[in-house]
Amino acid sequence: MRRRLVTLAAVSAAAVVLAGCGTTEPAADATASPSAAKDISLTDATGTKVTLKGPAKKVVGTEWDVVEHLVSLGVQPVGVADIKGYTAWDASAKLTGSPKDIGTRGEPSMDTVASLSPDLIVANTDLPAAAVKQLRAIAPVLVVDSADAAGQIARMKGNLDLIAEATGTTAKAGELKTAFDAKVAEGKKELADAKLAGRAIAFADGYVASNQVSIRPYTSGSLIGNVNEAIGLKNAWKVQGDKDYGLGTTDVEGLSGLGDVEFAYIGNDSEPTDPFAKDLAKNSVWKNLPFVKQGNVHKLPDGIWMFGGPLSMEAYIDALVAALTK
Known part of the structure; x- marks a missing residue:
């Protein structure tokens, strides 16, 4: 990865x-x-x-x-x-x-x-x-x-x-x-039933280099971003993504403008660390972000490929809906 x-x-x-x-x-x-x-x-x-x-x-x-x-x-x-x-x-x-x-x-x-x-x-x-x-x-x-x-x-x-x-x-x-289309419709209905239609979401992944956490936003132009909007959520990222993958770049300070959102990410046990759960755990900026203080940070299960096909995206919808409606 x-x-x-x-x-x-x-x-x-x-x-x-x-x-x-x-x-x-x-x-x-x-x-x-x-x-x-x-x-x-x-x-x-x-x-x-x-x-x-x-x-x-x-x-x-x-x-x-x-x-x-x-x-x-x-x-x-x-x-x-x-x-x-x-x-x-x-x-x-x-x-x-x-x-x-x-x-x-x-x-x-x-x-x-x-x-x-x-x-x-x-x-x-x-x-x-x-x-x-x-x-x-x-x-x-x-x-x-x-x-x-x-x-x-x-x-x-x-x-x-x-x-x-x-x-x-x-x-x-x-x-x-x-x-896949049926799963999108199912996920959209479940979120609407839970009064989450239009809820703002910021999906990202992150990595650590030279003891610094870099964060990669998945904007509306990403596959994950497309799926989030298809199931009725609103993409909260304001940074611009690249023209191919719809991916952006920011750091922990760049998260301060997100406000009240759901923050979701996918890690993997094969990775050396979890930047959000471990490397930022004691970071004062991270700890004081509204979505962190409100407990709206969701780590989704391993094994969901963010650049995959219909089966990966179905697994993503299931995992995200479960996390947001629990």
């Missing part, structure tokens, strides 16, 4: 892919061979046309969001980047079988990927172009958009659809989207 905290700010602007841009092309004529009729042609987030000889079965995922999409669609990947990290941070779509660890998310091992002889490699636009080029020499690579602060839920669904087309699981993708 810390690697993402450090590297997100350096990620260059990603090409924005239109949701659901993949297409399945029919055979050119009735005399085409059975194998040609099964060809799948897709256009990915880089504008590259990707052609597959039928639905991909042996798939490698280089980022945790695409791995979650694959697993939720019923496609257990043969190769996954940083399996230990994925297992710690994404409990919503658990790996089964014996996938091969292909290295880090930013630097997958080309030799390891090649040894798996995949039908397809799925990456996102955070992976450097040079690495994507190397992977394309091994197998077809489908690149999905990593983030789009203009519409994260639409992007999430579009990525799911694109990967589903590549793997022949479009029906399952439809089920996942329907279930």
Whole structure:
């Protein structure tokens, strides 16, 4: 997780892919061979046309969001980047079988990927172009958009659809989207019934460097921010987020302008510390913030990936609603 905290700010602007841009092309004529009729042609987030000889079965995922999409669609990947990290941070779509660890998310091992002889490699636009080029020499690579602060839920669904087309699981993708929409409606109703509709919320994560706590606000442009607003809450952050992930930067003094809000965050037992529960516990600014004094700080359970797919976001809604209505 810390690697993402450090590297997100350096990620260059990603090409924005239109949701659901993949297409399945029919055979050119009735005399085409059975194998040609099964060809799948897709256009990915880089504008590259990707052609597959039928639905991909042996798939490698280089980022945790695409791995979650694959697993939720019923496609257990043969190769996954940083399996230990994925297992710690994404409990919503658990790996089964014996996938091969292909290295880090930013630097997958080309030799390891090649040894798996995949039908397809799925990456996102955070992976450097040079690495994507190397992977394309091994197998077809489908690149999905990593983030789009203009519409994260639409992007999430579009990525799911694109990967589903590549793997022949479009029906399952439809089920996942329907279930997600139902969970949003359920969460919105529960909050409204608890008189929490329109309640201000500030979601963040934090990390410690050189004994200083840095805080990362999830603004309205983040996926978490999109979900919070979809279930009827109001985003309390006034800082501006980046144009891709909708993430901002502040410190403990920057929290003083939030006022009366619900403050939520997700930590993880795999991390060396919990900045909010431990490192700020004796900080006078933190202790005197209204939401801290009122007991409105909510640590949500481990294993909810804040940049994941529908299953992670459903888990987030369940956890947040439970925390706010207890």
